[in-house]
Amino acid sequence: MARILVVDDAKFMRTLVKDALVGAGHEIVGEAENGNIAIEQYKALKPDLVTMDITMREKDGIEATKEIIKFDAQAKIIMVTALGQEDLLAKAIKMGVKDFVVKPFPPERLQQAAAKALGL
Numbered sequence: 001m002a003r004i005l006v007v008d009d010a011k012f013m014r015t016l017v018k019d020a021l022v023g024a025g026h027e028i029v030g031e032a033e034n035g036n037i038a039i040e041q042y043k044a045l046k047p048d049l050v051t052m053d054i055t056m057r058e059k060d061g062i063e064a065t066k067e068i069i070k071f072d073a074q075a076k077i078i079m080v081t082a083l084g085q086e087d088l089l090a091k092a093i094k095m096g097v098k099d100f101v102v103k104p105f106p107p108e109r110l111q112q113a114a115a116k117a118l119g120l
Contacts, residue, residue: 001025002048002118007038007064008080009056013103017051017080020107021114035059042068042075049117054081054088062088069096076117080110
């Protein structure tokens with residue numbers, strides 16, 4: 001199916017995201033714990049989809065998304081975020097983010113968002 005980059009500063013959350021997506025037949029090609037690494041990984045791996053946390057140290061998901069979309073206007077990104085970040089989500093959607101998932105999430109919700117973003 002799709003090659004996916006998982007971005008979150010919490011290792012356990014990256015594991016939950018990976019498990020949900022691998023369970024739907026996708027391949028995880030990379031992981032990043034902050035926005036700077038996410039941008040490097042995106043450029044190196046050219047994944048089909050990115051799951052992006054909003055709140056991270058060093059560079060947050062909004063800034064990383066902005067740079068990835070500047071590098072590749074066709075980038076497919078899903079925001080995975082906690083409740084209470086509606087302002088940031090609205091900003092991300094205006095930038096071109098394909099969908100968002102609120103933590104904690106059932107695996108099916110993430111799988112659904114990935115399929116929507118990928119046009120499956």
